[in-house]
Amino acid sequence: MKNLFSKKLIAIMLVAIVAFVFVFKMYSEENAEKVKPVKKSYPPGVVFTFDDDYIEDWYNAEKLLRPLGWKATFFVTWYGSLTRDQKDKLRYLRDMGHDIAGHGYNHLNALKYSKEFGIPKYIEDDIIPLKAAMKKDGFDIHSFAYPDGARDAELDKELLKHFDIIRGTTYDEIPAAQQFCYYEGNRLVYGLGIDDDYKQFNIPYYKTLLDYAKAHDKIVIFYGHKTVENADEKLETPLSALEDLCKYAKEKGLKFYTIDDLSKL
Numbered sequence: 001m002k003n004l005f006s007k008k009l010i011a012i013m014l015v016a017i018v019a020f021v022f023v024f025k026m027y028s029e030e031n032a033e034k035v036k037p038v039k040k041s042y043p044p045g046v047v048f049t050f051d052d053d054y055i056e057d058w059y060n061a062e063k064l065l066r067p068l069g070w071k072a073t074f075f076v077t078w079y080g081s082l083t084r085d086q087k088d089k090l091r092y093l094r095d096m097g098h099d100i101a102g103h104g105y106n107h108l109n110a111l112k113y114s115k116e117f118g119i120p121k122y123i124e125d126d127i128i129p130l131k132a133a134m135k136k137d138g139f140d141i142h143s144f145a146y147p148d149g150a151r152d153a154e155l156d157k158e159l160l161k162h163f164d165i166i167r168g169t170t171y172d173e174i175p176a177a178q179q180f181c182y183y184e185g186n187r188l189v190y191g192l193g194i195d196d197d198y199k200q201f202n203i204p205y206y207k208t209l210l211d212y213a214k215a216h217d218k219i220v221i222f223y224g225h226k227t228v229e230n231a232d233e234k235l236e237t238p239l240s241a242l243e244d245l246c247k248y249a250k251e252k253g254l255k256f257y258t259i260d261d262l263s264k265l
Contacts, residue, residue, distance in 0.1 A: 042265050044213045045255035047183070047221040048072040048242070049167065049191055051103050051145055052235075053079075054226040055086045055093075061227040062093055064239060068246045071256035075103035075145040075167070079133050087137055094139070099258035101143040102163070105130035110159075111150035119158050127162055143167065143259040145191075145223070156188055164263040167191055169223065173200040176212035183219040183262050191223035194245070196231045196238055203241055207248055214252050219262065 050058055050072060058074055074093060076082075082090075094100050104110070104126045114122040127144075134141055142164045146155075149169030159166050170180040170190040181192035194206065206222070213220040222245075224237035231238040249256070 041217060042219070043255045044217045045219045045257045046210060046213065046245075046249045047191075047219060047257045047259060047262065048246075049075060049145065049221065049223040049259060050227065050237070051075045051147075051223060051225050052077055052107070053082065053086070055082070055089050057227045058093060059089045061239060061242060062096060062098070065243060065246055066096070068243075068250055069256065070246045071097050071099075071258050071261075073099040073101050073143065073259040075101045075143075076134070077103035077105070077107040077130075077147065079105060079130060090139070097258075099143070099260040100134075100139050100141065101145065101259060102127070102130050102134070102141045103145050104147050105133065107147045109148050109150045110146055110155050111152060114155060119155060122155075123158060123162070127159070131162065142263065160187055165189060165259055167221070167223070167259060169193065171198070171200060173202060173205050176208050179209060179212075179220075181209070181221045182213065183221060183265075185265070187263070189221055189259070189262065191221040194222045194224045194237050194241065195226075195235050196241070197234045197236070203244055206245055210245070210249055210252060210254060214254055219255075219257055221259075 048070065053076060055074075055076075058072075061072075074090070076090065090100055106126055108122065108126045110122055110126070113126070131141060143166065144159060144163045145167040146169070151166075151168050156166060165187050166189075168188065168190045170192055179192065180190045183189055192200065192209070194201065209220045212218065224242070225235035226237065227239055227242060228236050229239050
């Protein structure tokens with residue numbers, strides 16, 4: 001009799017435990033559906049970036065585009081060869097709200113150099129001297145763009161120990177929704193070239209990317225090099241094209257960002 005009573009008691013306890021677990025699981029799943037991760041939102045916008053050491057040209061672009069309230073990031077290389085006047089112009093650009101960033105001390109192709117000598121040697125020769133020289137002159141740089149866009153995952157991992165955000169490059173005129181030149185919340189970003197010798201140079205196409213950014217709360221990233229009135233050589237961005245894109249972005253209510261701004265979103 002006692003054994004029968006004990007078996008019934010155990011059975012009741014097991015049923016109660018199973019019921020409790022089932023109810024707890026249902027409650028947890030229900031609340032898990034309610035508490036979904038919140039995606040960070042930010043105003044849609046555009047990032048204009050320029051590489052190398054065309055400081056006088058960037059200075060002239062700033063004078064032209066200042067009424068539009070534009071912002072840009074200037075990735076500087078060959079810093080050891082800059083004159084005092086060029087450094088003063090960089091300070092002026094910084095004081096006007098632009099970002100001064102790094103593009104290698106000697107513009108070494110990171111992929112080729114690291115394959116031959118190793119990543120530590122690349123960082124020792126092209127990154128550490130750049131940061132030290134620029135910091136000595138008051139430029140504490142936080143972002144970096146790969147010369148020639150040459151990169152791989154190993155380089156990314158090491159360079160992100162030295163910079164908050166790094167920029168690679170992407171190419172081709174593909175549908176806006178498939179482009180890679182949007183900020184996606186990552187520390188590695190890609191820019192699409194707007195120099196007029198690139199095969200995807202097409203102002204109406206660039207505007208479709210700005211339209212897509214506006215419609216989908218994205219930030220589109222462009223890159224160029226030398227900003228000039230008459231683009232008749234490689235690696236030149238026509239000032240007329242840059243002005244047109246800045247005006248269009250402003251008309252669409254897009255915000256101007258720097259690369260450094262992205263790392264703070």
